Amino acid sequence: MSASFASAQGAAREAAAAQHYPQGALYVVATPIGNLADITLRAMHVLLLADTVACEDTRHTQALLRAYGIDKGAAQLLAVHQHNEAEAAHHVVQRLQQGQRVAYVSDAGTPGVSDPGARLVAAVHAAGLRTVPLPGASSITTALSVAGAVAHSGEQGGFVFAGFLPVKNAERAAVIEQQLAHEARCVVLLEAPHRIEELAKALGVLGQRPVTLARELTKQFEEITTQPAEALTAWLSGSPQRSRGEFVVLLHPTPVASDDGDSLRVLRLLLQELPLKTAVRVAAEITGASRNVLYDTALQWKRDGAPTEAAAGGDADG
Known part of the structure; x- marks a missing residue:
């Protein structure tokens, strides 16, 4: 003993x-x-x-x-x-x-x-x-407790546990781009040290979305950092030690735009004439609002069945 x-x-x-x-x-x-x-x-x-x-x-x-x-x-x-x-x-x-x-x-x-x-x-x-x-x-609740990544109420409240993503690069990228990128709530991922660099590279498509990396939790060399998704690869390459240990990875909630601003009024008008991605890009250029926020908001309207797009326009560019 x-x-x-x-x-x-x-x-x-x-x-x-x-x-x-x-x-x-x-x-x-x-x-x-x-x-x-x-x-x-x-x-x-x-x-x-x-x-x-x-x-x-x-x-x-x-x-x-x-x-x-x-x-x-x-x-x-x-x-x-x-x-x-x-x-x-x-x-x-x-x-x-x-x-x-x-x-x-x-x-x-x-x-x-x-x-x-x-x-x-x-x-x-x-x-x-x-x-x-x-x-x-539990590594999951341990990381969540210190990351400040869980909203307390509203559509962004709670978190989604996704665990380990697919090992193959194409499958992992598809999950991130088609599912996680459009999940407004905090997303909890797990990753092994020999795959963390590949995961960080794949998460780069999320741009400025904050991501918390928590490694070696409760151990002597515990390290917890929050970085923009696009900066994760650079942070990991800053020291060989940073890729060691088991990882909990938290994608922070996606900001949701308020419906009382000019950006959303512009977006609604554009969606009546243009495909979704084009409308989002133009609305962001006109108003200076975040393209990611506008895109997530437009997707939510679409899921809720809001009458925003012209019937003939559709989502021709994806």
Whole structure:
């Protein structure tokens, strides 16, 4: 056991043992995303109590447990990862039906969000068995809490979780240009260090839209920065260290134009005679308003069925 956690087990028992922990239940346990001190007392108590610990990587989890002074034999660790999740879920269900308490952990953070675990939980539900969530660390909420990227109300309120984008450049670019560029709310992405530069390059089409990069969250070299999308590649190239570690990437909300300004009156008039993209470009040139804001506003009108475009005009240029 790490000397830093010598008294943690006692504190975990004292704080959490009074609660009832039923047998035959799957405990979905959040674990630290980098800083070992972010374990919760209840998580530690359940890991001590569990008959089986299901996990992505048994070696990684064994090292984590030993850091907290939790000793589990090899037979008590069960690998459940993306390549065997369906088969392993069957074994978990069998152990639950035998009355075991099974704790499931991913390599880091909250299972079942981006990490494996969703299929396991679904299988447990399908078998009529109980699941118990133990909240804790999550890279998604950690990044959101400090980025100032979530609007509190209106059409821009909340956020959209998109996770990992396609690996292939053309598919990634299509998602960004056809979907994310027109999403007014904050968008949460995840990316691995060996692909962050390609993602940054692809996001450059978003121009001045603010993007927060959060890497190595909770660790010694944690770094969080907000840059215009078009400046991300330059920022990453500023130091070799900046491309290391797992990334949470937040696309900030797109500004929405107010309908009491000249720019929107001009845009409405132009849309009656011109295709959407042409109308947006001309309105931006006439009024000096942001082309991105006008474009997003015109798209919203179109989605809402607002009568802005002439029937014969259409959207001929895309």
